[in-house]
Structures are given as C-alpha cells and as structure tokens.
Amino acid sequence: MVALVKTVAYLGLEARSVEVQCQVAPGLPRFAIVGLPDKAVSESRERVQSALAAMGLALPPKRITINLSPADLPKDGSHYDLPIALALLAAMGVTDAEQLTDWIAVGELALDGRIVASPGVLLAALHASEAEAGLMCPAAQGAEAKWASGVPVCAARDLVGLLNHLKGTALLPEPERGAIERPAPVADLKQVRGQETAKRALEIAAAGGHNMFPLLT
Incomplete structure (x- = not known):
C-alpha cells in the first residue's frame, strides 16, 4: 500500500x-x-x-x-x-x-x-x-x-x-498561544540633539557591522 x-x-x-x-x-x-x-x-x-x-x-x-x-x-x-x-x-x-x-x-x-x-x-x-x-x-x-x-x-x-x-488512548492538550515579551528599553539616537556628523557615523558603522572603536579614538 x-x-x-x-x-x-x-x-x-x-x-x-x-x-x-x-x-x-x-x-x-x-x-x-x-x-x-x-x-x-x-x-x-x-x-x-x-x-x-x-x-x-x-x-x-x-x-x-x-x-x-x-x-x-x-x-x-x-x-x-x-x-x-x-x-x-x-x-x-x-x-x-x-x-x-x-x-x-x-x-x-x-x-x-x-x-x-x-x-x-x-x-x-x-x-x-x-x-x-x-x-x-x-x-x-x-x-x-x-x-x-x-x-x-x-x-x-x-x-x-x-x-x-x-x-485516542492518551490525548495531548491543545497548546496555549505564546505571550509576546516586550523588549527592554534601550538608548535611542533620537534622544540626542545635534551631533549630526557623529550620529551619521554611528549609523553607518551599525549598518555595515563595523567596529566603532576607531570612531571613539
């Protein structure tokens, strides 16, 4: 069969x-x-x-x-x-x-x-x-x-x-819908006023996965 x-x-x-x-x-x-x-x-x-x-x-x-x-x-x-x-x-x-x-x-x-x-x-x-x-x-x-x-x-x-x-000898319980955990609040560049050049450098580094240490020295 x-x-x-x-x-x-x-x-x-x-x-x-x-x-x-x-x-x-x-x-x-x-x-x-x-x-x-x-x-x-x-x-x-x-x-x-x-x-x-x-x-x-x-x-x-x-x-x-x-x-x-x-x-x-x-x-x-x-x-x-x-x-x-x-x-x-x-x-x-x-x-x-x-x-x-x-x-x-x-x-x-x-x-x-x-x-x-x-x-x-x-x-x-x-x-x-x-x-x-x-x-x-x-x-x-x-x-x-x-x-x-x-x-x-x-x-x-x-x-x-x-x-x-x-x-039908041992029925499994229907699972419950999972709860969504809200992420912990983190710092946001929107909270920084001015410093456009520095913020732009951080955004580029984050987007490209670059090390930001050279930017801080």
Missing part, C-alpha cells in the same frame, strides 16, 4: 505543499528517499530508523520507498523527519492512514524518538490555516504554532505520545 502524509517545503517566507508518499513493497530490503532531498533529508533515514527502534519497532525486510512530491521542488531541512516517520508507520499498519489526511506534519526526530524543534513552524501553521488542516509539530513549538488563528495544533514531545494521541 501507499501511505500519504502532508508537509511543507520552505522557500524564503513561503511554505509550499509537499506530499510524503511511502510504499512498502516486496523485494530486497532497502530504504530510499527520492524527490530532490538535500543532505539533511537524506539522513532522515537514519533518524527515523533509530526513532522506531527506540519504540521497539523494526523496519520490515522489504523495499521501502519515500517519495517527496512534487519531485521537481528542492527539499531541505530536518522537518521532514516526522512526516516520513508517520507515512512509514501508516504503511506498516501501525497507525491509521485515514487519520493523517487532515493534518500537516513538521518536526525533527531525535534518535530516542523525541520530536525536537525545527525552523519554520509558524510558516507551516499559516499554510495549514490556508489549507484548512491541522498541524502536528514539536511540543516546544506548540505555542508558536497557535499564533496562526483557527489551526488545530497537535504538539507532541515524542513519537509514542503522538501515536497514543492518534489512537
């Missing part, structure tokens, strides 16, 4: 839809990822396999193929770990593939099965809101993901907890 899980690819400040397709078929044992993956995505095989082993699961002795569609869109980043693992678990029959159709998944996997933070969760949440889908993400980024209004967020600490949530 072929199991499908939705995720995203980040292109600057835009998130594009990506479908993770997993097929487990008879043949010589192998685990291949295709669809223009970069080095981080290709290494996902080792992280996913180790995370499943930490759960007491072994890969079936079959030909496992992961396709990241569309195949002509470059894929980079470690956030593909979670959707790849979910697609593989669905293809193995460990979880119900139908439950995953309404979710977009992002997150990196640790070797012990923990779901750790990865960049771009807010972009993924905004994309999920536009697609009217929920978002599965690391627990550490649940508060960030909730800033996208109207998006159901399933924020899990590890793969076991996420699977138990999908099975």
Whole structure:
C-alpha cells in the first residue's frame, strides 16, 4: 500500500505543499528517499530508523520507498523527519492512514524518538490555516504554532505520545498561544540633539557591522 502524509517545503517566507508518499513493497530490503532531498533529508533515514527502534519497532525486510512530491521542488531541512516517520508507520499498519489526511506534519526526530524543534513552524501553521488542516509539530513549538488563528495544533514531545494521541488512548492538550515579551528599553539616537556628523557615523558603522572603536579614538 501507499501511505500519504502532508508537509511543507520552505522557500524564503513561503511554505509550499509537499506530499510524503511511502510504499512498502516486496523485494530486497532497502530504504530510499527520492524527490530532490538535500543532505539533511537524506539522513532522515537514519533518524527515523533509530526513532522506531527506540519504540521497539523494526523496519520490515522489504523495499521501502519515500517519495517527496512534487519531485521537481528542492527539499531541505530536518522537518521532514516526522512526516516520513508517520507515512512509514501508516504503511506498516501501525497507525491509521485515514487519520493523517487532515493534518500537516513538521518536526525533527531525535534518535530516542523525541520530536525536537525545527525552523519554520509558524510558516507551516499559516499554510495549514490556508489549507484548512491541522498541524502536528514539536511540543516546544506548540505555542508558536497557535499564533496562526483557527489551526488545530497537535504538539507532541515524542513519537509514542503522538501515536497514543492518534489512537485516542492518551490525548495531548491543545497548546496555549505564546505571550509576546516586550523588549527592554534601550538608548535611542533620537534622544540626542545635534551631533549630526557623529550620529551619521554611528549609523553607518551599525549598518555595515563595523567596529566603532576607531570612531571613539
């Protein structure tokens, strides 16, 4: 069978839809990822396999193929770990593939099965809101993901907890929206009257990342 899980690819400040397709078929044992993956995505095989082993699961002795569609869109980043693992678990029959159709998944996997933070969760949440889908993400980024209004967020600490949530045996709480911390007040050049030449020199030094020590000597 072929199991499908939705995720995203980040292109600057835009998130594009990506479908993770997993097929487990008879043949010589192998685990291949295709669809223009970069080095981080290709290494996902080792992280996913180790995370499943930490759960007491072994890969079936079959030909496992992961396709990241569309195949002509470059894929980079470690956030593909979670959707790849979910697609593989669905293809193995460990979880119900139908439950995953309404979710977009992002997150990196640790070797012990923990779901750790990865960049771009807010972009993924905004994309999920536009697609009217929920978002599965690391627990550490649940508060960030909730800033996208109207998006159901399933924020899990590890793969076991996420699977138990999908099975209904131990539901995960909905994360709270994170609070914004106001930055501490700092000195402002607007408070300085006159001294236009000195202020201009400081602005140029700050814009170019230059050392201001020569300006003070």
